Amino acid sequence: MTDPNRETIGSDEMLVAFLDGELDPDTRKQVENLLERDEAVADRLRFLSSSNLPFRDAFIPLLDSAPKAKLDAMLAEILPPEQVRKQANGWNRRGFLAAAIGFIAIGIAVDRTFLGVQSSLHGDQDGSDWRSVVAQYMSLYTSDTLGNAPADVAVQTEQLRGVGVKLGLNLTPELVQLPGTTLKRAQMLTYDGKALGQITYLDAAQAPMALCIVQSSKGAKAPDSERRHGMNVIYWSSDTHAFMLIGHESLGDIKAMGDRLRHVLTI
Amino acid sequence: MTMTIQTGCIMSVAYPAVPAYSQAKRSRESSDRVSRSDAEATIANEQEIRAGLSQHLTRLWRYAVVLSHQRDVADDLVQATCVRALERAGQFTPGTRLDRWLFSILYSIWLNEVRSRRVRMGQGFVDADETLVFDGARDTETHIFANQVLRQVQALPEAQRTVVFLAYVEELSYREVADLLEIPIGTVMSRLAAARAKLASAGSDRMEGSAP
Numbered sequence: 001m002t003d004p005n006r007e008t009i010g011s012d013e014m015l016v017a018f019l020d021g022e023l024d025p026d027t028r029k030q031v032e033n034l035l036e037r038d039e040a041v042a043d044r045l046r047f048l049s050s051s052n053l054p055f056r057d058a059f060i061p062l063l064d065s066a067p068k069a070k071l072d073a074m075l076a077e078i079l080p081p082e083q084v085r086k087q088a089n090g091w092n093r094r095g096f097l098a099a100a101i102g103f104i105a106i107g108i109a110v111d112r113t114f115l116g117v118q119s120s121l122h123g124d125q126d127g128s129d130w131r132s133v134v135a136q137y138m139s140l141y142t143s144d145t146l147g148n149a150p151a152d153v154a155v156q157t158e159q160l161r162g163v164g165v166k167l168g169l170n171l172t173p174e175l176v177q178l179p180g181t182t183l184k185r186a187q188m189l190t191y192d193g194k195a196l197g198q199i200t201y202l203d204a205a206q207a208p209m210a211l212c213i214v215q216s217s218k219g220a221k222a223p224d225s226e227r228r229h230g231m232n233v234i235y236w237s238s239d240t241h242a243f244m245l246i247g248h249e250s251l252g253d254i255k256a257m258g259d260r261l262r263h264v265l266t267i
Numbered sequence: 268m269t270m271t272i273q274t275g276c277i278m279s280v281a282y283p284a285v286p287a288y289s290q291a292k293r294s295r296e297s298s299d300r301v302s303r304s305d306a307e308a309t310i311a312n313e314q315e316i317r318a319g320l321s322q323h324l325t326r327l328w329r330y331a332v333v334l335s336h337q338r339d340v341a342d343d344l345v346q347a348t349c350v351r352a353l354e355r356a357g358q359f360t361p362g363t364r365l366d367r368w369l370f371s372i373l374y375s376i377w378l379n380e381v382r383s384r385r386v387r388m389g390q391g392f393v394d395a396d397e398t399l400v401f402d403g404a405r406d407t408e409t410h411i412f413a414n415q416v417l418r419q420v421q422a423l424p425e426a427q428r429t430v431v432f433l434a435y436v437e438e439l440s441y442r443e444v445a446d447l448l449e450i451p452i453g454t455v456m457s458r459l460a461a462a463r464a465k466l467a468s469a470g471s472d473r474m475e476g477s478a479p
Contacts, residue, residue, distance in 0.1 A: 051464075068324065078350055
């Protein structure tokens with residue numbers, strides 16, 4: 001704005017800057033001189049000054065209508081970059097796989113291949129292999145895999161009904177609901193050519209947890225527990241199905257939840 | 268306009284050294300900056316930036332609505348800004364205005380990522396009226412007038428309403444607006460002049476009763 005040439009002094013740019021107090025003293029003086037001499041420029045200034053509106057006040061309602069609680073919650077959910085970096089360094093491959101699995105939302109294609117390959121490698125002698133595969137699979141899950149979307153009971157009811165039909169079980173949100181957890185979704189996977197129902201939850205610490213069910217005719221078996229991939233597992237069988245509940249909660253909690261499920265899921 | 272925050276050009280923006288965001292912080296920073304490791308500095312910065320974000324969330328959101336005209340886009344834009352700001356905490360220069368820095372990150376994401384993608388996808392942006400109608404319950408005269416001003420500003424082309432918003436609502440100086448948008452100060456002046464002429468015309472129309 002220093003040393004503007006003569007023609008620009010009376011321009012709208014200069015007049016607006018003059019109104020806004022943005023001119024240096026010299027330029028300001030030049031504009032003032034011009035305004036005294038030139039009626040047309042003075043008129044133009046009057047016209048432009050009519051747009052001196054209460055801008056600040058006008059935008060206060062918009063500020064007030066910001067979804068403050070939602071924004072606060074959103075910010076609180078963002079992990080410190082340090083933590084993200086550590087996770088990324090240690091879990092590159094996992095992260096990639098989880099992303100790949102998450103991307104194919106239904107996941108059938110990937111699951112079929114993944115679980116299929118696993119079982120063909122090992123063969124299922126004592127009925128534990130499916131648990132090993134599920135555990136491996138679950139270790140790829142993060143809370144993000146299960147999403148932050150609020151639970152839609154109608155959707156869950158429909159998902160559970162579909163899974164129940166495939167497995168020959170009566171499944172409803174009320175039945176599989178576990179205290180202290182959030183039911184996320186139910187879906188069908190396959191293991192070794194057999195239907196595998198997976199019902200996922202987020203536990204109290206927002207860690208993923210799952211109840212998995214396959215049809216099994218190996219006979220009823222009392223609950224037992226094990227640790228796989230850093231998670232606690234409780235598993236049992238009925239005459240018709242094998243069940244496993246796997247998660248990061250303490251063994252005691254997982255057992256209690258498993259007992260509850262065992263009682264409600266007796267066909 | 269090629270604006271990117273990739274190479275730390277936000278850092279190079281020469282904000283006037285007006286009252287530091289935190290005066291105490293600044294003197295401490297400068298006295299022992301040399302002895303502190305980068306990691307320590309990053310963590311300190313990250314906390315400071317998280318606190319600053321928390322303080323400025325609604326202002327960032329409002330700016331995002333002014334840019335995008337859409338509340339849901341604004342939500343996303345603020346979230347992306349938070350993530351980016353925390354990632355680049357180390358690039359913030361202590362002693363400069365944190366709110367300006369956050370505004371420039373938001374604008375950069377808008378310009379380079381959100382807006383360009385929307386335009387490519389052929390999705391337009393809805394009119395101001397659709398997103399910015401406030402409750403009629405408070406239809407006092409002042410309120411109606413404020414609403415009118417808001418709508419007139421929001422009806423301006425994006426380039427103009429952005430400078431009007433920054434200069435007159437957020438009350439940035441011309442220099443600060445130019446730095447934030449990475450445009451010459453002359454461009455700020457011409458956009459403001461065009462916007463003012465338009466607003467003045469709308470005002471005189473209103474006086475004559477020929478427009479609502």
